Amino acid sequence: MDNRPITHVQRWSAASGAAHEPVKILRTAIRAAEGSAGRLESALTAHPEWRDQAQQLITRTLSALSTLHVRNSCLTNRTDSLSLESFADEGGTLYVIGEAIEDPRRDPGALPLLTALAADVVELGRRMAARSSTGRLDPPMSLILHDAAAVAPVPQLPDLLTTRELPVLAVLRSPEQAQDRWPELSRTPS
DSSP states (O other), X not given: OOSOOHHHHHHHHHSTTTTHHXXXXXXXXXXXXXXHHHHHHHHHTSOHHHHHHHHHHHHHHTGGGXXXXXXXXXXXXXXXXXXXXXXXXXXXXXXXXXXXXSOTTTOOTTHHHHHHHHHHHHHHHHHHHHHSTTSSOSSOOOXXXXXXXXXXXXXXXXXXXXXXXXXXXXXXXXXXXXXXXXXXXXXXXX
């Protein structure tokens, strides 16, 4: 949001009380999600027990950044960094590969970062399709998600499966795994 490296985010997540700076950034950032500054500020000023739980959740979510190669791959000043817009325009292929995480509540690994990347690609595809005269991408952007619930559980998956905006092939271990990750799938007509 503010062109700061991911190391700042990691520092903010590790230092209790230091996250007032991100609130200020979210308030002024054009690309910030609506209401995100208020939600963060509420979490920071909440009851101490809730605040501690939120801090633990943030720390656990960003724990993969303590691994040097993960942290370095998230730096924006790298010459091999990814520009999603040019990647999509050029018809590129993006492989999001990660370790399957069975219990992300205990040890999320890189799952939150991989999920954020995959979700960002999905949203980019949706925006690009909406701008086209046909409402589709040409050539189409296909999502092939192997072990989708354990590697990068894209939050938009139930919607993607019903709207057919982007062609999706999602491989899951079982219907129960899908139900556990996306409860709304059970309410979706097949």
